[in-house]
Amino acid sequence: MRRLTLRQFRIFEAVARHLSFSRAAEELHLSQPAVSMQVRGIEVILGMPLTEQIGRKIFLTDAGREVLHASQAITARLDDLQHNLVQLRGLEQGRLTLAVTSTVNAVATGILARFRARYPDIAIHLGVSNRAEVLDMLVGNQVDLAIMGQVPDHLGLDATRFMDNPLVVIAPPDHPLASRRKVPIETLADEPFLVREAGSGTRGAMERFFAARGLELKSSMEMSSNEAIRQAVQAGLGLGILSLQTLELELALKRLAVLKAEGFPIMRHWYVVHRADKRLSPVAQAFKKFVLGGQGGRRRPA
Structure with a gap:
């Protein structure tokens, strides 16, 4: 044959x-x-x-x-x-292919900057996509590692938690709810929300949060990036739910306000992920160890 x-x-x-x-x-x-x-x-x-x-x-x-x-x-x-075999020559000539969800991009670039400072000659390729696309890249073995939210159990992926990711409700500073000491869930559900596209982990978390309380998320507009949502919220087009870790600049400049909403923050986590059957290259092993060793951010026990 x-x-x-x-x-x-x-x-x-x-x-x-x-x-x-x-x-x-x-x-x-x-x-x-x-x-x-x-x-x-x-x-x-x-x-x-x-x-x-x-x-x-x-x-x-x-x-x-x-x-x-x-x-x-x-x-x-x-x-x-x-x-x-190429990377057995040493980390100096290695290559890292990394995928991250757009929600963690700001955090991931900070991690990569610190990793690059330690290993300046490593070639790094970074892909930024939504959750569904990153999962496809992992399953298809198109990347060494990914940084993202929690992954499904049935895809044969190894996911290790390393950092908290609190989701908060944001509004323009002059929004009527911004001065409230407590915003009930029912009041929140009456407000229009700006949401990410289908397949986004943040959108899934929002929908589950309201559904668990018997409420329906009122979506006014769908957007393809967190940056677009931040700008739209500033313009008064609706409320948003985003990672607190991505809002440092806007909050410092008082362009946005975090609402004291009942049930928030929604506590999620960041994970470093790879195929469970994948033999990590020396560079990928070094990056994973770097992240889990606390260089990527505040580590939390799984």
Whole structure:
């Protein structure tokens, strides 16, 4: 029986990721017929189709999903091997690929600045996305580590808590509720809120908070970044719920006020996360140790 090649695996991964032969060809700088031929070669070896076309859309068959799972495991191990062999030369020549959720970006950049001061020659690639996208990158082994909120138990990820993340309600300083010594939950629920997009950890925490009290979050506008929410709250477009750690400048300049709302802060936590089956490179190990050793912020026991 002919053996599948690493090149075939990588090409099929691209097709499965895009669900498109043409977009996979663009990513790989190949012609579309060349990509189709490689996938067809896998199908001939295995004796079953890996994709099916319904209308104009491409879908993976059950066999295709099995091949994708095996391919990701194989290519991930080979990538880890190559990466680790290079980094065995020492941390001076290492590379760190890190993903962070946008809510923790300000905290993460401070951590990276301190880490870079200790290891100035390490190449660092930082990706900032929402929670759902960061989870996808972790599961797909596209990053060494991530810094984010708590992760689901079923994804095969190792998450270690290192820092508290209190969420607070913010308003313009001249908002009628800003001078109240206590704001009841029912009063808060009547106010319009600016929220992050679906998939954001902060939005999920907000929705769960109100739902647990039998109340519905009144959303006035959806925004794709915390910075946009901060500016919109300052402009009086609604209230917001954000991490207290990201508001230092606005609070110092009195551009925003934290409401004394019942039930707040919502106490969440930051975690350093990686695939449980991933063999961390020397640089990734050094960064994780750096964060958990208290260099990333105030550590809290799990």
